[in-house]
Amino acid sequence: MKKLFISAAIVLGGLTSFASTSPITSSIVKSISIQDEYTEIKTEEVPSAVTDALKKAYPDAVLNKAYKNTASQYKLEITVGDKVGSLYANADGSWIKK
Template sequence: MRKLILAFVLSFVGFAAMAQAASVSDQTDKTAVIAPVQDFEEISVSDLPEAVVTAVSKDYPTASIDKAYKNASNQFKLELSLEDGTSGTVYADAEGNWIEM
């Protein structure tokens, strides 16, 4: 009888520990979805400074700018797509210098 009670207690503790771990990871996933937005707001591609457009055409001649975003620091996030179907995101300042973020 003691073995049965001990097995029940250990099983209960094991299930409780797994339930706790699952709820922690669920909270982490929800935070990660919100974080990448940062403080960039979408702008029209036509509103980009000429220096940024020139830098894209110089360094990525086969790229087209799909979307553009701007933050309060006057930095730009650009979503580019290349002719071969690949895409990526780059960051630049108002003078057309590339930024690593």
């Protein structure tokens, strides 16, 4: 009789562990990547307002490459001394932080 109660307790205890469900957590991660499509242009095609702003802000800078997007924003790859970097500007010569 004792064995019957013990086996019933073990069976019922085992069934309850299968009946319990663990909480399902689903995390949805949305990432939005906005990438402006810049097309390479000749450095001579950069507006004078942009080149004047570049000369004023970085007098020793050398303009290596220039790119333009559909919103008339310019990406300038420059070299100052031994450092290489990119700057972004509007057509009127105002700088854009990206």
